[in-house]
Structure formats: structure tokens, C-alpha cells
Amino acid sequence: DTEVTQTPKHLVMGMTNKKSLKCEQHMGHRAMYWYKQKAKKPPELMFVYSYEKLSINESVPSRFSPECPNSSLLNLHLHALQPEDSALYLCASSQPGGGQQALHFGNGTRLTVT
Amino acid sequence: GIQVEQSPPDLILQEGANSTLRCNFSDSVNNLQWFHQNPWGQLINLFYIPSGTKQNGRLSATTVATERYSLLYISSSQTTDSGVYFCAVEWSDMRFGAGTRLTVKP
Numbered sequence A: 001d002t003e004v005t006q007t008p009k010h011l012v013m014g015m016t017n018k019k020s021l022k023c024e025q026h027m028g029h030r031a032m033y034w035y036k037q038k039a040k041k042p043p044e045l046m047f048v049y050s051y052e053k054l055s056i057n058e059s060v061p062s063r064f065s066p067e068c069p070n071s072s073l074l075n076l077h078l079h080a081l082q083p084e085d086s087a088l089y090l091c092a093s094s095q096p097g098g099g100q101q102a103l104h105f106g107n108g109t110r111l112t113v114t
Numbered sequence B: 001g002i003q004v005e006q007s008p009p010d011l012i013l014q015e016g017a018n019s020t021l022r023c024n025f026s027d028s029v030n031n032l033q034w035f036h037q038n039p040w041g042q043l044i045n046l047f048y049i050p051s052g053t054k055q056n057g058r059l060s061a062t063t064v065a066t067e068r069y070s071l072l073y074i075s076s077s078q079t080t081d082s083g084v085y086f087c088a089v090e091w092s093d094m095r096f097g098a099g100t101r102l103t104v105k106p
Helices: none
Strands: A004-007 A010-013 A017-027 A031-035 A046-050 A055-056 A065-071 A073-079 A087-095 A109-113 B004-007 B010-014 B019-025 B031-037 B043-048 B052-056 B061-063 B069-074 B083-090 B092-095 B102-104
Touching: A004 A087, A010 A017, A010 A065, A017 A031, A017 A087, A031 A073, A046 A065, A046 A073, A046 B092, B004 B083, B010 B019, B019 B031, B019 B083, B019 B102, B031 B069, B031 B092, B043 B052, B043 B069, B069 B083
Parallel strands: A010 A109, B010 B102
Antiparallel strands: A004 A017, A017 A073, A031 A046, A031 A087, A046 A055, A065 A073, A087 A109, B004 B019, B019 B069, B031 B043, B031 B083, B052 B061, B061 B069, B083 B092, B083 B102
């Protein structure tokens, strides 16, 4: 069983909808991440939170809005998405700092934008 | 930015065979990890290995940081080993290679 839990597993949304992806970890980690993965491609980093503060934002469009309410929770708010945003969205956690320890991933949310 | 190259891109094995996957990187890194993504999309961390050698059952990994490469060895492969193997390196943040897609046939 994974110790990083993502909900929902699948999400279908229209381009005018607002939805949120949720991630929770119970590993005591203080860094949390959002990655986006298109089919047959590697995961691409979107956002990094370290000690609940946004530390990396990889030039992601503003229609994706991250939120870290506390050290265990990470949300990704979605608004006015495009069909090309359809992908697997992966949450991960680790200990922060240079030479980060192992990344642990959730099972992902498979998003389809219609 | 840092370049991460994995080889081979695709590999087909008969069950029971051994294999070696390679990850080359273009700059010094703080961190290197190997992951297995199964056909359902789940990413499992296999090794955190910035340097040296580690073993876990039928899998082992070696990173030679001074020569900027890492190797993942799979022995006595099983059909459940199928999927994509990624290496990821930390430069300013964790960057993934393109992966090696492994198919193990019964």
C-alpha cells in the first residue's frame, strides 16, 4: 500500500469546470511535489513545496493553482483547463533539502479534459 | 540544464533472463534514484543511490558519480518486472530520464 494517497483516481472535467486534486502523505516528509505525466513520457515537475512554502514553480500556467494547507496535505486546483492538459498527475513527497532523500509517489490522478 | 540519458529505450526479455539498464547524466548531481512504473501507472522507488552499490533481492544498482553514470541490474526477470524504468537525478530539482520500457515474456 502506498503511503502517499491521491484522490480522485480518475477525473473527467469540461473546460469551464473548476476541480481540485488532493494528495495526503503520512510519512512525516516536509517536501511535497506535483508532477505531470503525458502518455509514454517521463514525469515533468510542476511545483515543489518545502516546509509548506512554494519553492519551485516550473513556469506552469495559472490555470493550475497549488495549495499546501499543512505538512501532510497538498492540493492542485484546476480551472479553465485545455484538452492538452489531459494527463496523469502525480503527487510525491520526500525530506527536503539538497541531496533529497527518496521520492515517494502516490498512484496518481488520471485527468481527462473534454 | 542537466541532461539525463537512459539506454536502451526498449528491451524485450524472456522470463529468467538478466538485464542491465544504463543512466548517463551530464553534470554532478546530489541525488540519483531509480523508479519502476508498472502498466497501471504506479511509480515505485527502487533505489536512492547517489553513489556506490545497493542490492534489493533480484535488483541491484551501482552509481559511479565521478563518471556520471548509473546501472540498474535485473536478474532472473519475471513478467511482473515489465513496465518502464526511470532514473531521476537532482540538479536544482529532480529530473527524469526518458525511461527504458521493459517487456518480460513468459
